[in-house]
Amino acid sequence: MRLEPVIGLEIHVQLKTASKMFCGCSNRGEFEPPNTTVCPVCLGHPGTLPVINGQALAFGVLIGRALGCRIADRSKFDRKNYFYPDLPKGYQISQFDLPIALGGKVNLEITGKGGETRQVTTRINRLHLEEDAAKLHHAADRSSSLVDFNRSGTPLAEIVTEPDLRSPAEAKAFLQELRLIMRYLGVSDADMEKGHLRCDANISLREIVDEPREEGWAQQLNPKTEIKNLNTFRAVERALEYEIKRQTGLWLDSKMPTVQSTRGWDETRGLTVEQRTKEEAFDYRYFPEPDLPPLNLHDIEGLLDRPLPELPDERRRRFMREYGFTPADARTLCDAKEMSEFAERVMSELDEWISSSKADGPEPLTPERRVRLVSGWLLTKLRGVLSERKIGLDGTEMTPENFAELLSLIHTGQVTGPSALTLLEEMVDTGADPSIIMKEKNLGRLDDDDGLRAIIANVIAANDKAVNDWRQGKENALQFLIGQTMKATKGKADPEDVRIRLTEALDNG
Ligand SMILES: [Zn+2]
Numbered sequence: 001m002r003l004e005p006v007i008g009l010e011i012h013v014q015l016k017t018a019s020k021m022f023c024g025c026s027n028r029g030e031f032e033p034p035n036t037t038v039c040p041v042c043l044g045h046p047g048t049l050p051v052i053n054g055q056a057l058a059f060g061v062l063i064g065r066a067l068g069c070r071i072a073d074r075s076k077f078d079r080k081n082y083f084y085p086d087l088p089k090g091y092q093i094s095q096f097d098l099p100i101a102l103g104g105k106v107n108l109e110i111t112g113k114g115g116e117t118r119q120v121t122t123r124i125n126r127l128h129l130e131e132d133a134a135k136l137h138h139a140a141d142r143s144s145s146l147v148d149f150n151r152s153g154t155p156l157a158e159i160v161t162e163p164d165l166r167s168p169a170e171a172k173a174f175l176q177e178l179r180l181i182m183r184y185l186g187v188s189d190a191d192m193e194k195g196h197l198r199c200d201a202n203i204s205l206r207e208i209v210d211e212p213r214e215e216g217w218a219q220q221l222n223p224k225t226e227i228k229n230l231n232t233f234r235a236v237e238r239a240l241e242y243e244i245k246r247q248t249g250l251w252l253d254s255k256m257p258t259v260q261s262t263r264g265w266d267e268t269r270g271l272t273v274e275q276r277t278k279e280e281a282f283d284y285r286y287f288p289e290p291d292l293p294p295l296n297l298h299d300i301e302g303l304l305d306r307p308l309p310e311l312p313d314e315r316r317r318r319f320m321r322e323y324g325f326t327p328a329d330a331r332t333l334c335d336a337k338e339m340s341e342f343a344e345r346v347m348s349e350l351d352e353w354i355s356s357s358k359a360d361g362p363e364p365l366t367p368e369r370r371v372r373l374v375s376g377w378l379l380t381k382l383r384g385v386l387s388e389r390k391i392g393l394d395g396t397e398m399t400p401e402n403f404a405e406l407l408s409l410i411h412t413g414q415v416t417g418p419s420a421l422t423l424l425e426e427m428v429d430t431g432a433d434p435s436i437i438m439k440e441k442n443l444g445r446l447d448d449d450d451g452l453r454a455i456i457a458n459v460i461a462a463n464d465k466a467v468n469d470w471r472q473g474k475e476n477a478l479q480f481l482i483g484q485t486m487k488a489t490k491g492k493a494d495p496e497d498v499r500i501r502l503t504e505a506l507d508n509g
Contacts, residue, residue, distance in 0.1 A: 002208040003251055005244050006221060007171050007201060008125075008163035011178060012156045013188045014132065014196040015059045020153035021131040022050030022093060029150025030194070042131075042153030044088035049291050052077075056155035057100070057295075059187040060129045061303055063157055064101030066181055066311055067124050071304060075100045076294040077129075080284045085147060086134040094158075096286040099128035100297060106181075107313060108173055117327075122174050123162040130156050157187075163202065163221060168240035172233050175199060180312045183337050192232055199236055201227045204257070205247045226262045227272055239265040242272055315340055323347055324371045332379055338393045342400050343378055349404035350374065354411060365411055373407050381421060385428050397431025406434040418491030419443040446492040456498070456505050459484045470506060478502070 017027050023041035026032070041048045064071050078096040104124035111117050132154040137146040159178070165171045179197055182190040190197045204222040225243060230236045243263075250256050263272040288294075297303060310318070312334050319330040319340070334340045347370070354365050363369065382403070386392065406423060409415045415423060415438060426437045438444050446452055459481060460467055466484075469477035478499070485498045 001251065003205045003248055004208050005166060005203055005205055005240070006163045007165035007167075007203045007240060008224075009161045009165070009171060009174065010200045010202070011159045011175070012198040013063070013159065013182055013190060015056050015155040015157060016186070016188050017053055017055040017059065017155050019053060021053050021056055021129070021155040023153055025153065027154055029154070032150060034146070034148035034150060036150065038149045038152065043149055044090075050093060050289075052292060053155055056129060057300075058303060058306065059155075059185075060100050060127065060157050061297060062185055062306060062308070063159070063182070063187060064104065064127050065304075065308055066185055067101070067104040067106060067127065067159070069101035069104035069124055069127055071101050071297050072098060073296060073298055074098055074294060075297055077289040077292045078286045079289050080286055082284055084133070085145065086136050086152070088134075092131060092133065093289055093292070094130035095128035098294075099126045101127040106174065106177060108170070108177055110170060110173055120170055122164045125160045125162050127157060127159050130158060132156050168237040168244070171201060171240055172237045175233060175236060177312065180335065180337075184309055184311055186309070195231070199230045201230060201236060201240055203227065203240055203243050203247070205244070205251060223257045223260045225257060226260070227265055228262060228275070229264045231267075235265055235267060238270065239272055242270065246272070319343075324367055325375060329375045329379060336393075339378075342393055342403075343374065345400035346374055346378065346404045346407070349401050350407055353404050353408035369411075373411060377407055377410070377424075381424060382428075385425055389428065396428045398427045399431070402427055402433055409434060409438065413494065414438075414445055415443060416445055416491055416494055419445070443492060445494060446489045452489070452493055452498070452501060453505075455488045456485055456502055459488060460505060467506065
């Protein structure tokens with residue numbers, strides 16, 4: 001028996017609006033003392049009236065368009081009734097049968113273990129808006145619980161996929177792409193650890209039927225298990241891997257799930273625990289929210305014609321096409337929006353620096369050399385310096401203009417690689433101009449004849465043994481002497497230049 005997993009996701013995205021979903025309270029309550037960003041509306045006092053947040057609606061529509069959804073003509077809000085201590089109204093305002101957006105898809109490129117890539121399309125079922133509940137803080141000994149209402153009424157967009165994902169790795173990749181899309185749109189910080197992006201995963205197994213398959217085979221789904229409480233990308237992947245093993249065991253024992261169930265992920269024990277089955281499922285008794293008008297989204301001025309920013313997938317493709325970045329480099333750059341924007345400005349500044357530079361490079365800056373220079377220094381050197389300091393691009397004052405100037409100094413041979421790295425570290429720490437640091441710290445390339453000649457003469461005089469070894473044909477000895485010279489110049493000479501001059505000096509000596 002061959003089984004395949006059928007996975008769908010439900011994702012809640014916390015929207016980065018200025019105020020809450022249905023009242024004017026600040027939406028930055030997570031940074032404020034508990035119960036300070038509250039009012040009678042989000043505390044659920046009787047007699048209060050909700051008002052729809054226009055920015056949340058605009059963000060929701062923007063997400064819908066970015067995911068290729070159809071924006072609904074008619075949409076409305078509904079009451080989802082249930083009791084819980086974090087929900088003082090006794091209901092949540094959500095959307096039931098008329099969400100703001102329907103349909104849509106996300107294309108993903110999945111890289112396999114052997115480096116091979118394949119395209120995966122995940123269809124989006126729907127997108128709706130709702131309000132978040134308050135946050136409960138349980139005492140460690142479970143003797144008491146406290147409620148923080150700052151989060152109560154925070155706008156959420158819930159995105160539901162079709163069951164199109166076929167592996168835990170695909171589910172994780174989808175979520176990571178969705179996070180990136182939210183960040184490119186600027187609608188959410190989408191930080192999973194902070195709860196800005198929350199995910200429930202639905203999974204069932206089905207038997208793979210050999211061709212020819214009956215019509216509708218792909219639509220045949222078995223009762224699913226919903227896994228809750230997935231707070232990290234890693235947890236999504238691990239919980240799904242665990243469920244596949246558990247459910248495979250049930251299938252092999254002919255005890256495959258016959259009813260829908262809900263399980264919670266226990267991170268410490270690394271397993272899922274049954275919470276309830278379909279028979280015990282809540283009946284939320286949805287009904288239209290009487291205090292909010294139904295919406296015709298196509299009639300709201302300016303809602304559907306906001307320009308859609310460039311999305312990660314488009315940007316990756318453009319970086320490959322326009323600049324010649326490799327697929328892997330384009331992906332790494334675009335995986336952080338700020339890094340991709342920085343790279344783009346470096347690219348355009350670099351041409352100007354090179355054309356205005358007085359010194360000529362050893363070779364013209366062809367597009368191939370340019371992209372190698374930028375990806376090498378940006379993705380390897382700069383990322384290394386930033387990670388050593390445990391900061392991101394936002395943690396340094398260094399501008400793309402200055403970074404491009406550094407690259408032009410490297411390209412035109414005014415600094416050597418080791419000196420350029422010292423320059424880069426200084427630039428990251430101080431935000432200063434590379435040519436100024438170069439002068440102040442005397443890091444410019446050492447190529448004046450007398451200076452370098454004198455250093456080489458000293459190195460030869462001080463290393464009799466290596467010089468003799470070299471005369472006896474030991475190639476390693478030359479490497480040693482080059483190393484000694486580079487050290488004496490503090491890395492400011494060009495190693496190739498040193499090799500030529502050193503060989504000349506030895507030949508003449
Ligand atoms: Zn409020």
